[in-house]
Amino acid sequence: MADGPLEIFEQFRTGLLAGAFAPAEELWAEDAVVEFPYAPEGRPQQFTGRAEFLAFAATAQAERPVCFEDFQVLALRDAADPGVLIAEYRLTGPATAGGRRGTAVFVLLLRVRDGRIVHWREYQDLIAPRV
Template sequence: MPETLSPPDLYRRSLRHLLDKDIASWVGLWAEHRVMEFPFAPPGWPGRLEGREAVAAYMRDYPEHIDLHDFPGLRIHETTDPATIVAEMRGVGRLVATGSPFDMTYIAVVTVQDGKFTSYRDYWNPLAVHEPGAAFMTDPTRSSAR
């Protein structure tokens, strides 16, 4: 029988996959027909991805745009719903296109069922990393850190 992780443990594993640049394993933590949302997405950027394949397509080239080094300050808050957590953290690394530092604060509201992500609302500010020449920011179909 496959291992079923608690929501906090699943979230920690997902961050490890992002640091390892293992996007396929990160996507493997998702339930098939679930949703990822970006409430602060600017015009022209997706605000909602439906289904694991859409999430996979969105994240596919992520390591080519952001080289993550760490998630300092991770705090995971459990809620009155045992399937839902709120995660606070920073993502630090560098923007690959420019070599500039990447330092982003995130809040995510995540729901897990049967050891898989079923809902992920990613509250990040894509405008905070906008730099001339940053390929990550010039293509609105590109990824954000999750």
């Protein structure tokens, strides 16, 4: 049986704590859509296709390396569609350049089909106080 959204989310959590910036390539559908509606100015709000997003993720990780020490799941919600999960989570850790610590809260809408991510829509709290 193919992984559902909860299993994919757990793989994302484990990978992020191990140093991966995005879920592993094999977890993405080739035609996946990735959206960041509140992306900071100058950063894309949408990516179409696995290759486009993973190229961005690799560049972003190289330019702004971070190391997350804590991934706290604040809430998980099922949707009417069994392929959809809504998650709220908090990440904490230092930026590897300069060592400044930060905390950010995210809300993620994750849609999975046939064990692959087809839609990733993530909202990040960009104005919350940082530690």
